[in-house]
Amino acid sequence: MKNCHRLIAAGLALAFTAGAASVAQAQDFPDKSVDYVIPFGPGGESDISARLQQPYFKEKYGQDMVISYKPGGGGAVGWSQLNSSDGDGYTVMGINLPHIVIQPATKDVGYTTDDVTGIYWFHYTPDAIVVPADSDFQSLQDLIDYAKENPGKVTMSGSGKGTANHLASIRFDEMADIKTTYVPFKGTGAAVTALLGNQVLAEWGYTTVGAQQGDKVRMLAVAMDERHPAFPDVPTFKELGFDLVGGAYRGIAVPKDTPEELRQKWSDIVGSINADEKFKKQMLDGGFALIDVPYDEVPAFMEKRKAEYLKAAKSAGIVK
Amino acid sequence: MLGEHLAQALTPLNVLLALGGVAAGTIIGSIPGLTATMAVAVLVPLTFTMDPASALILLGAIYTGAIYGGAYSAILLNTPGTPSAIGTTFDGYPMAKRGDGDLAVTIACLGSVVGGLVGAFFLLTLSPPLSEVALAFGPVEYFWLAIFGLSLIAALSEGALAKGLMGASLGLLLSCVGVAEISADVRLTFGSQTMIGGIEVVSALIGLYCIPVLIDLVATPDRHLKVEAEQRGFRLSEAVPIVWREKINVVRSSIIGTVVGILPGAGGSVAGLVAYAEARRAARQGQKYGSGEPGGVIATESANNATVGGGLIPTLVLGIPGTPPDAIILGALLVQGVRTGPQLFESQGSIVYTFIYGLFLATLLMLPVGLLIGRYAYKTVVTLPKALLVPSVAFMTIIGSYAIRNSVSDVIIMISLGAVGWVLARVGIAASPIVLGIILGPIAEQGFVQAWTIGSAIGDLPGMFFGRPISIAIILFTLVSLFLPVIQARMRARRMPNAD
Numbered sequence: 004m005k006n007c008h009r010l011i012a013a014g015l016a017l018a019f020t021a022g023a024a025s026v027a028q029a030q031d032f033p034d035k036s037v038d039y040v041i042p043f044g045p046g047g048e049s050d051i052s053a054r055l056q057q058p059y060f061k062e063k064y065g066q067d068m069v070i071s072y073k074p075g076g077g078g079a080v081g082w083s084q085l086n087s088s089d090g091d092g093y094t095v096m097g098i099n100l101p102h103i104v105i106q107p108a109t110k111d112v113g114y115t116t117d118d119v120t121g122i123y124w125f126h127y128t129p130d131a132i133v134v135p136a137d138s139d140f141q142s143l144q145d146l147i148d149y150a151k152e153n154p155g156k157v158t159m160s161g162s163g164k165g166t167a168n169h170l171a172s173i174r175f176d177e178m179a180d181i182k183t184t185y186v187p188f189k190g191t192g193a194a195v196t197a198l199l200g201n202q203v204l205a206e207w208g209y210t211t212v213g214a215q216q217g218d219k220v221r222m223l224a225v226a227m228d229e230r231h232p233a234f235p236d237v238p239t240f241k242e243l244g245f246d247l248v249g250g251a252y253r254g255i256a257v258p259k260d261t262p263e264e265l266r267q268k269w270s271d272i273v274g275s276i277n278a279d280e281k282f283k284k285q286m287l288d289g290g291f292a293l294i295d296v297p298y299d300e301v302p303a304f305m306e307k308r309k310a311e312y313l314k315a316a317k318s319a320g321i322v323k
Numbered sequence: 324m325l326g327e328h329l330a331q332a333l334t335p336l337n338v339l340l341a342l343g344g345v346a347a348g349t350i351i352g353s354i355p356g357l358t359a360t361m362a363v364a365v366l367v368p369l370t371f372t373m374d375p376a377s378a379l380i381l382l383g384a385i386y387t388g389a390i391y392g393g394a395y396s397a398i399l400l401n402t403p404g405t406p407s408a409i410g411t412t413f414d415g416y417p418m419a420k421r422g423d424g425d426l427a428v429t430i431a432c433l434g435s436v437v438g439g440l441v442g443a444f445f446l447l448t449l450s451p452p453l454s455e456v457a458l459a460f461g462p463v464e465y466f467w468l469a470i471f472g473l474s475l476i477a478a479l480s481e482g483a484l485a486k487g488l489m490g491a492s493l494g495l496l497l498s499c500v501g502v503a504e505i506s507a508d509v510r511l512t513f514g515s516q517t518m519i520g521g522i523e524v525v526s527a528l529i530g531l532y533c534i535p536v537l538i539d540l541v542a543t544p545d546r547h548l549k550v551e552a553e554q555r556g557f558r559l560s561e562a563v564p565i566v567w568r569e570k571i572n573v574v575r576s577s578i579i580g581t582v583v584g585i586l587p588g589a590g591g592s593v594a595g596l597v598a599y600a601e602a603r604r605a606a607r608q609g610q611k612y613g614s615g616e617p618g619g620v621i622a623t624e625s626a627n628n629a630t631v632g633g634g635l636i637p638t639l640v641l642g643i644p645g646t647p648p649d650a651i652i653l654g655a656l657l658v659q660g661v662r663t664g665p666q667l668f669e670s671q672g673s674i675v676y677t678f679i680y681g682l683f684l685a686t687l688l689m690l691p692v693g694l695l696i697g698r699y700a701y702k703t704v705v706t707l708p709k710a711l712l713v714p715s716v717a718f719m720t721i722i723g724s725y726a727i728r729n730s731v732s733d734v735i736i737m738i739s740l741g742a743v744g745w746v747l748a749r750v751g752i753a754a755s756p757i758v759l760g761i762i763l764g765p766i767a768e769q770g771f772v773q774a775w776t777i778g779s780a781i782g783d784l785p786g787m788f789f790g791r792p793i794s795i796a797i798i799l800f801t802l803v804s805l806f807l808p809v810i811q812a813r814m815r816a817r818r819m820p821n822a823d
Contacts, residue, residue, distance in 0.1 A: 044360075044647070044650075045360065045363075045364040045367075045647075045650065045651045045654065046644060046647070046649075046650025046651045046653060046654050047650070050651075050654055051654045051657055051658070054367070054368075054654055054655075054657075054658045055658060057368060057371070058371055067368075069368075070368070071729060072364070072728060072729075073728050073729050073730065074520075074728050075501070075502075075519065075520025075521060075523070075728060075730070076501060076502040076519040076520045076521070077502050077507065079502060079519050079520070080519060080520035080728070080730065083516060083519070109507070110509045111509075111514070111516070112502075112509075112516070112519060113516035113519065155780055156780055156781060156782075158776075158777050158780050158781070163504075163505055163507060164505060164506050164507040165507045184776060184777070184779075184780035186462075186773050186776045186777055186780075187505040187506065187772075187773070188505060188769075188773065189504045189505055189588075189769060192587065192643050192644060192650070193587065193588065195643060196457060196458065196587055196637075196641075196643050197461065197462070197773075199458050199641065199643075200457075200458035200459060200460070200461055201458075202461035202462060202777065203777065215642045215662075215663070215664070216641075216642060216664065217662075217664050217666070219664070285658075285660070288660075289657060321507075
């Protein structure tokens, strides 16, 4: 009988310590370095924005944030393996929109959109139409007029198919009632090279292109709610009468068995880096646009995006 | 101005960084699977705390060292340490087989230093105009460049063209596996999710080149490489005259390397192969490329190190990375707050010029560092008993193919391809045409799809494919490289009807 009591007491003690441990876990978190997996190769915008976050994580939380790469399948290789990592909070992975909506919708890629536990969407690179500085297209209207007279003759480079660039091109063509030819390239770098080399007439790019190429290019419009602080002279599509807001969104996800406290903790961590004035300035100078979608707002945000992307993808014939 | 930047590049810290960077890069690059891209990526966080010029010098030194280091395993193990060193295996390994591995390593070092210096020289003097080359190459030019690269198979598989083409076709098929780069179609995965990521070039390289060597090592009782008893040092007294004799080859290959480096869609592997093919085409009487001709090692190694300087030209001038490691350097620059672009050379000249002089310095330091490490690598591989060599190399192949993207399935793909490669080698299908197919397939496909899309949109497909000056030049080169060997052989046969 005594033994039995002891057993129960021990059991209770154990349960209590375990509970305390999980609280302590969140409080002391992080007490060692964390792995930040980028499911793309190094040097891309996902990598660069992670690199910009890296020093602030170290500064604010005293631990290293180690960036590693797991490229392949346009990110699918990494995302399909996300949930097999330990859910102890020490592994997080970069996530991208529209990728994690479009990929599982079009084919079996080993994960579904709902398998990905996003805990924060922290920035996006707004879509923009970019032309070379010496282009005849001075304004968006010039491009639309030309495209109306010459259906299909406006060639526009962009990064890949089923991507933010591609979906923006489809949506814009519908809104403006024009027909352009979208030419997919391997990544934004290649799409910009084609633009600067006059291989195409215009590019579906991002505000980051405007930031990097400076006065060699002209942006005709950006897909933001308000003008980008770094480009006060470039109008938004909204101002010009097209309800086009969006781009390539980037966030952070955790493996699905990560406990709620740690999810919330990570959401706070990413939020605190996003709130840092110096970080903000670096991101804006690079042409990025910051957004704050913390953990509790992620589901609603995803629902809205999903509906929008799937509609565009359907009309492009990417999704049946 | 010049003296000031030079002095900044020569501060003790920067010299130390260049020295350490080259040494670390050489060692990393010599391990198959640990590529220059990875070496640079791993060290980027370390550079955040440095001032921009020092950070760039460190990254540039590692990059250039890694490209050279790839030659060791190419020469000593017939396995390119980085994709850039594929062409080095063609003559480097036969040289090592016959006991000249040390000479080949020294020659590779000299070639790499000269190539690196030529690339850095163009970067210093002619960056803005040369960056236009990157823009002159459109999709259709990349398509023809890839076709030109595939025509090298004719040269690489002399006497067995059919088998070479079979290998290349297999390579092209393998390159289609997974999610297509630009159309996002899923191809040839047979429903397997592990195949979605496709076949990583580096794991294919390791499998196809290294596994057959390992199998042969185990299957045959002979020593791995022929060993000479006496000490011969670096054999510089033999190497320098050889390189001097090949001076035209060195200069030509370095220029090819610089130009191909500037092209964002190509890279070190293509540069080395094109330079190799050109060296072979210009071969003098009695030179036997493919069976241990030093000129082959010189061509590839000077070309691939020239891509370092060449690739930095569009990176710094246009903000468009010329090679994959440049993409990371560009990211590091952005984090440092350095804006690339045409104005960079004026607005932040002190950083840029200090960096370029630092690159010169690192390249020069590669001579002593490379010779020493090369000597050590050669001695290790030659003297290590088979019972130790085989497991260590096998271990490296697994680490290397795993590390490329932290994936076990890449290791499995590597081993499977290795087994297939060994069987194919038995029936006379060599690894090189297969690898050529894997590397050039995506370049050709993307170029073709894009050129076709644009050509259809403007309503001039023939003009798109056959009407652009650079395209026409590449097409002519392709025809020459395809048919010249045939014509030469015929003429020789006619001239000497009674020979043999």
